[in-house]
Each structure stands twice: as structure tokens, then as C-alpha cells.
Amino acid sequence: MTSEKPGPPDADATRRRARFGTLPERVRVEDMVEEQPATAPDSARDAYNSDEWLVRTCL
Template structure:
């Protein structure tokens, strides 16, 4: 066996050992979560979309000058 082949074999053995250590420490990956389980569907709000809502407008528009009345 040439020195290059010996280094390759040692490297493969080291990679296997680290993979086994990693599996022993962390275990298996968790099961995949289905997309349907990640999505929550809710009906739209009952309030009209054109109605004035002072609390809702502050969410869309925030400006320090307006807050200070300048």
C-alpha cells in the first residue's frame, strides 16, 4: 500500500468515526413537518376595510414628527 492510499484509508476511518460520534451525540434528524401542519388558515376579520381605525393606522404609519404634533 502506498503512503497516499494509507492516508486515504486513515481519512475514511476518521470520517466514519466522527460520523458515529455525531450520531451518538445528536441522534437522528427529527421527522419532517408536513406543509399542511405549518400553515394556519383563519377567516378574514369582520371589520370593513374602508373604516377609519386610529389604532390600525398607527401600525401602517409611524413618524416621530406626527407623534409630536409637528
């Protein structure tokens, strides 16, 4: 292995360190997840009467 001494920082290295020298800020899990209802509310489905089939069939 060769041991190289770091030379004086040049302008490219300074710019590179300013841009890539730190890690980006941590992103919370809450910020990565978006919750939406799977389906739109359907008022016709909620108005179901469980005895309706009996009335239609027997009368």
C-alpha cells in the first residue's frame, strides 16, 4: 500500500465536500405513507335491507 499525503484542498474537492459531505435529512415513515380509503362510500350499499329478498321472493 502506498501512503499518500493529502494535498491542499482544491476548489473541486471543496465543492464536492459541500455537496456530498453530509447525509440527507432522515425521512420519517409517517411522511412516506399516504392513507386513502380503498373505495368511495356507496350509500346504496349501506341501505341494504336483509329482509328485502324474503319479501321479493315470497310475495
